[in-house]
Amino acid sequence: xxxxxxxxxxxxxxxxxxxxxxxxxxxxxxxxxxxxxxxxxxxxxxxxxxxxxxxxxxxxxxxxxxxxxxxxxxxxxxxxxxxxxxxxxxxxxxxxxxxxxxxxxxxxxxxxxxxxxxxxxxxxxxxxxxxxxxxxxxxxxxxxxxxxxxxxxxxxxxxxxxxxxxxxxxxxxxxxxxxxxxxxxxxxxxxxxxxxxxxxxxxxxxxxxxxxxxxxxxxxxxxxxxxxxxxxxxxxxxxxxxxxxxxxxxxxxxxxxxxxxxxxxxxxxxxxxxxxxxxxxxxxxxxxxxxxxxxxxxxxxxxxxxxxxxxxxxxxxxxxxxx
Numbered sequence: 001x002x003x004x005x006x007x008x009x010x011x012x013x014x015x016x017x018x019x020x021x022x023x024x025x026x027x028x029x030x031x032x033x034x035x036x037x038x039x040x041x042x043x044x045x046x047x048x049x050x051x052x053x054x055x056x057x058x059x060x061x062x063x064x065x066x067x068x069x070x071x072x073x074x075x076x077x078x079x080x081x082x083x084x085x086x087x088x089x090x091x092x093x094x095x096x097x098x099x100x101x102x103x104x105x106x107x108x109x110x111x112x113x114x115x116x117x118x119x120x121x122x123x124x125x126x127x128x129x130x131x132x133x134x135x136x137x138x139x140x141x142x143x144x145x146x147x148x149x150x151x152x153x154x155x156x157x158x159x160x161x162x163x164x165x166x167x168x169x170x171x172x173x174x175x176x177x178x179x180x181x182x183x184x185x186x187x188x189x190x191x192x193x194x195x196x197x198x199x200x201x202x203x204x205x206x207x208x209x210x211x212x213x214x215x216x217x218x219x220x221x222x223x224x225x226x227x228x229x230x231x232x233x234x235x236x237x238x239x240x241x242x243x244x245x246x247x248x249x250x251x252x253x254x255x256x257x258x259x260x261x262x263x264x265x266x267x268x269x270x271x272x273x274x275x276x277x278x279x280x281x282x283x284x285x286x287x288x289x290x291x292x293x294x295x296x297x298x299x300x301x302x303x304x305x306x307x308x309x310x311x312x313x314x315x316x317x318x319x320x321x322x323x
Contacts, residue, residue, distance in 0.1 A: 029244075034069045034281045034288035034295065037078060039085065042265050043301040046232040046272045048212045050170030054303035057214070058082045058118070061093035061237030062127065062278025065104035069288035070280040070295070072104060075112045078279060078297060083117045085299055089166065090118040092156070093237040093276070094127020094179060094218040096147050100283045103133075110150035120166050123157045123174055127218040127238065128181035141183045159216065161199045163207060171211035175203045175231075179218045189256055193225045204228055220261040223273045233302070234273045239263060241277030241293035250293075263293065274300060 060082065063070050082090060096109045116122045130147035131137060137145045152158050159176025166172045177200055186192045207213050212232040220236035227234065241263035242250025253262045266273045279295045281288035
């Protein structure tokens with residue numbers, strides 16, 4: 001039987017990579033899986049979650065919109081499917097455009113996302129590629145980027161180093177943090193984490209000691225630094241789950257921590273992080289590539305749901321996973 005332990009032995013790993021390469025060459029990883037958008041459900045009740053409060057959050061991230069992968073029709077379908085899930089809040093975690101020639105313009109993406117519906121609001125943050133793909137903003141050394149301008153023009157609330165109180169009975173905030181790629185950020189990882197922690201503290205300034213906040217951070221690495229205890233849940237993207245994932249292993253993750261924050265629901269020191277695999281794909285040899293980690297819409301149900309509720313009942317406090 002092929003297990004993760006045997007897979008990680010070198011001969012088996014080589015064989016697995018060869019098999020993956022065969023699948024890719026056959027077209028599965030470029031022609032099928034990048035377009036097979038799944039819905040992934042998580043349900044949890046974090047330690048600081050307000051008693052009696054239930055909330056459904058839809059998470060969309062890493063569109064990398066391009067006609068060959070997450071084109072206009074695909075985005076429209078994602079919008080319709082997300083609305084059908086009846087989220088209370090929908091959050092967009094960045095990287096709206098593609099780095100490949102012929103990308104769907106930011107303005108078109110934002111206009112399609114205008115169709116998202118959530119009674120407690122639709123909120124967006126910026127990803128690293130929203131800076132990297134905007135040469136004019138990079139030359140200026142500051143925003144707003146085209147992505148930010150387009151999202152604001154579409155009526156979507158844009159959060160960058162700020163928090164907003166959600167329209168719920170309990171003291172609950174949504175906080176958006178800027179990307180690590182924002183101009184002026186330190187290149188040294190220690191200084192970068194210190195800078196972002198300071199910005200997060202500023203964004204939390206209106207959250208009382210007894211309050212709780214949900215943090216939107218495109219890159220998940222800040223989670224390793226030990227976040228403010230008022231943060232009940234962190235939502236991130238950026239990694240694409242590795243884009244190639246074989247029994248939990250990926251050859252490359254855009255994170256200082258490798259596989260630690262590659263994908264899924266993680267709990268460290270009683271704190272919860274969910275990392276989405278995203279919707280779009282980076283291109284390899286001019287074609288989108290995914291294998292073992294299909295694109296996804298993420299739905300997070302928070303709180304202890306009563307018996308018979310249409311939303312899933314929460315798992316044990318501080319734990320959760322795909323429903």
